[in-house]
Amino acid sequence: MFNPLPESTVELSESGTRFLTDLFNRYDKDGDQALSPTEQEDLFSICPEFMWDDLISHTVDTNNKGWVTLEGFLAFWTLQTNLDYTCTTSFLAHVGYSVIEKGGLASAVREVQPRGHEKSVFRCRVMGGRGCGKTTFCRSLISKMKDVTKDGDEDEVICIKSVTSANRRIYLVLHESSYDPLEHFDDNTLVVGSLLEGYDVVCLLFDSSERASFQSAVQLFNAIDSTISEVIPCVFIATKTDLPTVEQVGELQPNEFCHDVDLPPPLSVCLPLPDSYTQAYARLAAVSLDPSQNLPSSFRIPRWLKMASLGVLVTAGLGSLLVFLLVRMRRSGGNRFSL
Ligand SMILES: Nc1nc2c(ncn2[C@@H]2O[C@H](COP(=O)(O)OP(=O)(O)O)[C@@H](O)[C@H]2O)c(=O)[nH]1
Numbered sequence: 025m026f027n028p029l030p031e032s033t034v035e036l037s038e039s040g041t042r043f044l045t046d047l048f049n050r051y052d053k054d055g056d057q058a059l060s061p062t063e064q065e066d067l068f069s070i071c072p073e074f075m076w077d078d079l080i081s082h083t084v085d086t087n088n089k090g091w092v093t094l095e096g097f098l099a100f101w102t103l104q105t106n107l108d109y110t111c112t113t114s115f116l117a118h119v120g121y122s123v124i125e126k127g128g129l130a131s132a133v134r135e136v137q138p139r140g141h142e143k144s145v146f147r148c149r150v151m152g153g154r155g156c157g158k159t160t161f162c163r164s165l166i167s168k169m170k171d172v173t174k175d176g177d178e179d180e181v182i183c184i185k186s187v188t189s190a191n192r193r194i195y196l197v198l199h200e201s202s203y204d205p206l207e208h209f210d211d212n213t214l215v216v217g218s219l220l221e222g223y224d225v226v227c228l229l230f231d232s233s234e235r236a237s238f239q240s241a242v243q244l245f246n247a248i249d250s251t252i253s254e255v256i257p258c259v260f261i262a263t264k265t266d267l268p269t270v271e272q273v274g275e276l277q278p279n280e281f282c283h284d285v286d287l288p289p290p291l292s293v294c295l296p297l298p299d300s301y302t303q304a305y306a307r308l309a310a311v312s313l314d315p316s317q318n319l320p321s322s323f324r325i326p327r328w329l330k331m332a333s334l335g336v337l338v339t340a341g342l343g344s345l346l347v348f349l350l351v352r353m354r355r356s357g358g359n360r361f362s363l
């Protein structure tokens with residue numbers, strides 16, 4: 025029986041990975057290290073209730089024909105396991121995992137502590153104003169930025185790929201959120217807080233060629249600051265730097281803002297420079313492994329401590345007010361009250 029704690033995450037185990045590798049090789053009939061549409065169809069036809077055919081090629085790296093490679097296949101199941109491991113175990117049940125591997129379905133997955141050293145899948149929330157380049161940023165991870173056509177597409181994409189950082193191979197998940205605080209007039213702290221549950225890093229994008237773009241990023245930053253209960257590293261990224269840079273609306277320009285909150289200046293990315301994305305992903309991977317590298321000064325204090333200090337301030341304030349009132353009452357003829 026596999027019963028992970030609610031705060032834990034679940035990853036593929038060694039035997040789960042081995043089984044999926046063998047499965048891929050079995051269905052890769054021509055041995056070209058990729059599943060052709062027919063091979064993929066064959067594989068997924070054994071479990072009709074699942075509809076992964078489409079999803080898989082939009083989520084992971086493929087070869088130049090758009091066919092899923094072994095690396096992409098494993099990345100896809102890594103993501104499914106991370107989002108909902110029961111989806112992976114049902115699939116494995118269909119394809120005969122228990123017949124081949126010892127230990128039942130539970131041996132295909134393993135429980136991992138949220139900040140544990142054995143964790144190898146890191147989730148990054150990609151946020152920012154509409155049209156600032158979030159989908160492009162996520163898709164570039166799997167070299168599919170050309171798929172982005174419409175301006176400010178509504179779709180929230182999710183992409184996963186393995187990257188190497190500090191001699192470790194980890195999986196980086198980029199998950200777009202289309203929530204733009206400038207489009208909502210009510211308090212956005214609760215929404216933003218729930219959008220970050222289960223994420224390891226937050227990436228705040230802004231379009232350097234659009235005057236109001238940084239404002240969205242700052243509002244998101246402030247909402248995170250006042251809502252998160254756990255410390256989360258934060259990376260600012262300036263997009264579309266191939267276009268002329270404009271001055272941003274607001275008190276502080278992006279570099280000044282980052283300096284003010286004790287963060288490194290924003291990284292720059294743009295489509296004509298694919299390397300700029302590679303560097304940004306490397307940064308996200310490094311920050312996932314060592315959050316202290318990109319923790320804004322105010323995020324270093326857990327929320328409960330902020331609330332406690334607020335409580336102390338309020339109590340101190342009320343105390344002073346009471347003393348002040350008592351002193352005034354005494355001066356203006358304390359005969360009405362005997363102290
Ligand atoms: N010139 C330029 N355009 C870009 C760049 N990145 C994204 N875009 C374009 O900006 C538009 C909005 O991008 P998208 O990724 O959909 O933004 P989202 O709404 O934040 O997801 C699309 O037409 C993209 O092609 C870039 O680096 N340079």
Ligand SMILES: [Mg+2]
Pocket residue numbers: 158159160176177178179180181200202
């Ligand atoms: Mg988008």
